[in-house]
Amino acid sequence: MAQGPDPASGARGNLPPLSLHVPEPNFRPGDPVDYSFLDIPPAGALPRPDETCPATETAPLCSGMVRVLGDDHLATGPWDPKLDPETLRRMLRAMALTRAFDDRMYRGQRQGKTSFYMKCTGEEATSIASTFAIAADDMVFPSYRQQGVLIARGYPLVEMINQIYSNKADKLKGRQLPIMYSCRDHNFFTISGNLATQYPQAVGWAMASAIKGDSRIATAWVGEGSSAEGDFHAAMTFAAVYNAPCVLNVVNNQWAISSFSGFAGAERSTFANRAVGYGIAGIRVDGNDALAVYAATRWAANRARANGGPTLIEHFTYRAEGHSTSDDPSAYRSAQERDEWPLGDPIMRLKRHLIALGEWSVEQHRAMDAELVDLVKAATKEAEKNGILGHGLHHPFHTMFEDVYKELPWHLEEQAEQAIRERQIKWPEWKPE
């Protein structure tokens, strides 16, 4: 038998050498894809505990998966939110609009109208159904792939495109990377490029709401990859300690750029199971099932609003496209993954559900898609009047130095003068705006 070192004699024993485990995804480019290893329970299989239940009662929900839409495209089980057809159609429309918007913006980047774009294809249900399940004045602390929240809240597409183009009408004055929106009047926090920082901030916002005896809650978004950040765990600790009224979402889309979810710990546990260790409620939900996402979020929001504390929701989904316009996923994963994804496409599933209910048709859907393409096209044209990136129609030069502080200190005033002088040397005809 293998023996370890003997402390008394100092003998080293005969154990084989240690070896480091480096996770490896199941499929690489060219590999055939077989998802049979995934344990996906049928729709309606999991119980729905009362919203005020002890957090421990949600443990089975953390390792299972809440699903509502069955293979027959009908809603089933205790998590069926029983939404009226009109709400379902509005949700479907927001999801389809998000996809049409993504397609257009992606092409715009390829045409050189901006530097960067990120689509959320395949993940539309996570942000949109979740937004339908909370109040308009609940505060959202997004990561970078939650454009669906803004679209679901009716934020004007033109404003989004102005930001993406960093043009003269961009409310953020051309300072932020495209898609890093900030929309205070839509209760949408400024997106950071630093990952997971919004998590403890959301908890702090929720604590403030509780301090003030408010009724609003906060929601936060993070990818499964950045759930490895310390900020995630700081947020979980604070949320648990102060029973903060918040919904903490982890979008498990399987990939963090080229690193599969195993590099965030997915080989060992589900992400929802993190909730168990912190003693807060958790739910793992089929992220491509808009009804399940709605139901889980509604449950968590009701719980938070009733002083029941935070809930961690893992949205199990798939990033159907590259991380961003700067990424080519064919370099690291099998193209078959998307086709074989066992949870399907969220828009198709909701569409089929509405059709199965007799509340929608293929023709209606086709007409809606065509209308949405036109809608996005019109908004794009409108935004392009304000300029595209790098074509001069940006904000006045001096704004580069503003908002670092509330008031401009002397050293920034000096530096602004320097920048303006440099510009005048290069383009003598240029006049400061």
Place this chain on the structure above:
Amino acid sequence: MTEAAPKTEASGRRLNMIEAINEALHVMMARDPDVVVFGEDVGYFGGVFRATVGLQKAFGKHRVFDTPINECGIIGAAVGMGAYGLRPVPEIQFADYIYPGLDQLISEAARLRYRSAGEFIAPITVRSPFGGGIFGGQTHSQSPEALFTHVAGLKTVIPCTPYDAKGLLISAIEDDDPVIFFEPKRIYNGPFSGYYDKPVEPWARHEGSEVPEGYYTVPLGKARIVQEGEAMSVIAYGTMIHVAQAVCREKGIDAEIIDLRTLVPLDIDTVEKSVKKTGKCLIIHEATRTGGFGGELSALVQERCFYHLEAPIERVTGFDTPYPHSLEWAYFPGPVRIGEAVDRLMKA
């Protein structure tokens, strides 16, 4: 807390620096219901240096509370609270512990206003004791102010008397930008001449301990001329003001001593005017030398006063080592190190 303030022979109300800070917090919590105070051990107990004593009793545990030992969480939650509309005043127990919160300070608090074009701000004041001289070893003695002065969007404030501590802290809390408020813990209980082997002086005999009751402010971004003089300009802040004063007094040097009080935004006019008058410049800080704020000051003085300088700018700092425990006083830029620099300037 204020009842316990030492009353001595001098006229006026005398407070030590901790009492003055505590009073500033009481004043601001009473004036503004959005001010909240939190941090490790600050609640029921009142803080390891007692700066938050009595606050929880006076304002309730919803506004004054203990936190998990997680500086990232403390600052991150403060940013979220600020976005909600509160005015958080978190305490980081020692400046040495602030590093886990740096991303939240540098990438978040300092950037919110800019990246959201003013939609969201971080009106946060992070209080933290800093500096050595209390045998705190390398993890309870550091002076990391230059890490923060390097960050666009942060203000860095350091008081050197109880009067300034209260007035500056009130200004910092009212300020809509994030402020790093470093408290020189060596002088919490009394000004420090740098002679660690002499008996500790109480604040009560120092004019800077006369602290009015109630609300008053000392503006951020405004230096104070501690003493006027002609022989040289001494630029410093925090504990080193008192050491510099002792050295100049002892050597009979008619130095002009400037307490910066705020490092960013810097009161460059006061510095420039003084150096142009005296023609000599001595910069002192306790922090490590390389990349320290003294380098920035030296560059600014050189850029603005070069043709008035009669001698090379002198820079006295801590050494570029961690703060040692047993050799703390060998590290500290005390009277000998400062005295040498003063002598060089006087001979020039």
